[in-house]
Amino acid sequence: MVLSSAELKDIMQPHFRRILDTSRSFFPSSNGVRKEGFSPDVSSLGDECPENRTFLHISPKPESGQLDHDGFDLRVGTRIYRTDKVSLSVKEEDLIKGAKKHYLDLGESFVLLPDEHGENVYYIITRERIKKSPDLEFLVDSKSTSARVGIMTHQVGRTNNGEIITQIQPYSFSLEVIAGKTMLSQTVLRYAGTPFMTIQEILENRRTAERKGIDLTVDGTSVLEKSLKSRGVLLHYNTHLALVALRYNRDNMPPIPMDALKGSLDWEPYFEIEKGNSKIDIPRRRLCLMGGIGVVYLGAQYAILTREHDILGGTCVLNNLAVFFHFGYAGEITLEVLPSVGCTIHHGDPAGEIVYDKIEGRFDERALEHTGIYQGHKAPMLAGMFKQLKL
Numbered sequence: 001m002v003l004s005s006a007e008l009k010d011i012m013q014p015h016f017r018r019i020l021d022t023s024r025s026f027f028p029s030s031n032g033v034r035k036e037g038f039s040p041d042v043s044s045l046g047d048e049c050p051e052n053r054t055f056l057h058i059s060p061k062p063e064s065g066q067l068d069h070d071g072f073d074l075r076v077g078t079r080i081y082r083t084d085k086v087s088l089s090v091k092e093e094d095l096i097k098g099a100k101k102h103y104l105d106l107g108e109s110f111v112l113l114p115d116e117h118g119e120n121v122y123y124i125i126t127r128e129r130i131k132k133s134p135d136l137e138f139l140v141d142s143k144s145t146s147a148r149v150g151i152m153t154h155q156v157g158r159t160n161n162g163e164i165i166t167q168i169q170p171y172s173f174s175l176e177v178i179a180g181k182t183m184l185s186q187t188v189l190r191y192a193g194t195p196f197m198t199i200q201e202i203l204e205n206r207r208t209a210e211r212k213g214i215d216l217t218v219d220g221t222s223v224l225e226k227s228l229k230s231r232g233v234l235l236h237y238n239t240h241l242a243l244v245a246l247r248y249n250r251d252n253m254p255p256i257p258m259d260a261l262k263g264s265l266d267w268e269p270y271f272e273i274e275k276g277n278s279k280i281d282i283p284r285r286r287l288c289l290m291g292g293i294g295v296v297y298l299g300a301q302y303a304i305l306t307r308e309h310d311i312l313g314g315t316c317v318l319n320n321l322a323v324f325f326h327f328g329y330a331g332e333i334t335l336e337v338l339p340s341v342g343c344t345i346h347h348g349d350p351a352g353e354i355v356y357d358k359i360e361g362r363f364d365e366r367a368l369e370h371t372g373i374y375q376g377h378k379a380p381m382l383a384g385m386f387k388q389l390k391l
Contacts, residue, residue, distance in 0.1 A: 056189065057131040057162075068372075070302050070327050070359060071188035073143060074164060075127035078104045078179045084119045090157040090165050095123050106180035111255045114150070114170040114248050116285040117340075122168040127180050129162040137192040139304070139324070140166065144374055146184045147322030147336045148383035149173055149256055149270075150245060150287040153185045171318075171338055172245045172287040173270060174255040182258045186324060188302065190357065197301070197356040199228055205301060205356075212328075213299035214356060223294060232355040235305065235333060238291040239276040239347040243380050243389075245287035246272055260385035262373060267386040282343040291379030292333035292351055300359055302327050306352040320352050326372065327359055332379035 058072075066073045079092075081099035095101075104110055113120050132138075140155035150172030157165035166185050177184065197205075206224060207215035216224050216233055227233045246253070246269070253269055274280060274288075282288045296303075303325040321336040335351050337343065373384040382388060 055131075055133045056136060057129075059129045060127070062128070066183065068186075068326055071186055071324070073183035074140070074166065074185045074187060076110075076177045076179055076182045076184065077125040077127040077163060078106060078108075079125040080104065080110060081123040083121050083123070086118070086121055086167060086169070087156060088154075090123060090167070092125065092157070092159050092165065095165075099123065104179040108179050109176055110179065112168065112170045112175045112177060114173055114175075116171060116248065118152075118169045118171055120170060122170075123156070124166050124168055124184070125159060126164040126166060126185075128164065130164060131162050132189075135192055136189055138164075138187050138189060140164065140185055140187045141324055142322040143184060143186045144322045144334070145258070145383045145385070148289060148334065148381075149175060149258075150321070150336075150338065151175070151184060152318065152321050155185075155187075171285070173248060173253060174250070176255040176257045176259075178259055184258065188324060196231070196304075197358055199230075201358070202228070202232065202356055205299060207297050207299060211299070212330075213297065214301055215297040216294045216354075217297070218294040229353050231306070232303075232353040234353050235292045235294075235296075235335075235351045237280075237335065237345050237347065237349045237351050238293045238379070239278065239280040239345055241291070241380065242274040242276060242280045242282075243267075243271045243289040243382060244274045244282065246270060247286065256385070258385070262384050263387050265386050267382050267389075270386075271382065273389075277347070279344055279346045282337060282339050282345065284339055284342050286339075288337040288339075289380040289382065290335045290337060290345070292335055293348065295331060296325070296329065296333055296354065298325055298327050298329045298356075300327055302357045302359055303329075304355045304357070305333070306355060323352075325354070329372075329375060331374065331376040334374070334377070334379040334381045 062072055066075070080102040081095040082102065083095075083099045102110060112122055138155065140153070142151055142153040146153060150170060152169045152171070154167045155164055156167045159165065164187075168184060202214055203225070205213045207213040214224065215222055216227050216235075224233065256265070256270070271289075280288070280290065305320050305323040305325070307320050307323065318338040319336065321338065337345065374381060
């Protein structure tokens with residue numbers, strides 16, 4: 001079950017500990033059976049992690065801008081390591097021995113340099129220290145803003161103090177981050193091992209005139225049922241317009257400040273417009289922002305867009321650099337494509353399946369009025385710090 005940002009701020013204690021107690025939640029689980037979906041409700045607080053209870057501890061206290069209705073963002077910490085290798089499992093001791101080390105003060109800026117081959121690999125230790133009970137799991141991925149400037153992020157480890165080790169690969173541009181402030185990755189919390197929504201559950205929670213629910217519409221007509229696949233709803237590429245990143249040039253491409261104000265940067269030094277019709281041709285190693293066909297509605301569900309081995313991700317192409325959709329979202333979807341070879345995408349090619357997850361517990365119905373900067377946008381949309389195109 002999901003906590004609103006207001007609820008999270010209300011329960012933060014001086015020691016910044018959150019205790020999640022499913023036995024006293026608004027959706028009781030008195031028989032001890034785990035629920036499906038996202039994080040359990042907060043119903044008791046304390047300074048000690050109780051045994052045999054679901055708990056989550058975050059320190060230091062998250063700021064209001066970090067918290068969403070169904071997860072939170074991770075801040076860049078003060079320790080950054082740089083290598084030319086990716087790994088699915090990393091210990092900080094190994095990074096200290098084998099990587100180039102950058103130790104920062106809080107508030108100090110640092111520039112991440114791009115590599116079109118992905119060989120500038122940064123391992124960033126988060127500002128947050130997190131402890132949790134074994135029945136909870138984290139999903140960590142790029143924020144939408146990060147993905148739209150060509151960043152791939154993953155969680156690849158934890159430190160002994162509970163900090164998350166994130167692996168950051170900037171492919172397209174140099175990026176300025178600030179220790180203790182910049183948020184490149186986001187996380188959601190769910191019950192470990194619980195299933196995502198079935199096709200039947202998706203249909204039972206579809207949008208109606210009386211209820212904000214799941215839907216996919218094209219020109220105002222629902223195409224939800226005919227878009228259903230084995231795990232969710234299949235999304236397709238729209239090739240009518242794309243935004244293609246210009247090849248990186250250190251001399252005329254200043255670092256993009258990731259904490260710049262919304263709409264404060266000109267996009268022309270970084271992107272060019274590519275108009276297509278039935279297809280879009282993407283040069284190799286060039287980030288491309290495209291739209292999905294149709295308008296996606298989530299209602300009171302969370303969603304993840306898959307990176308499919310049998311769709312586009314099985315070729316020499318990275319796609320869908322950001323895959324989390326927050327509940328209450330309604331709008332078109334901007335998709336990121338980053339091919340290592342020249343790539344042709346035809347209108348209607350599959351982009352991935354939207355997989356839905358239940359949200360258990362209480363939440364303010366007003367939270368369904370999603371107010372994020374990408375809510376209701378017309379795709380493709382640039383990262384939020386750029387001045388936007390009038391599409």
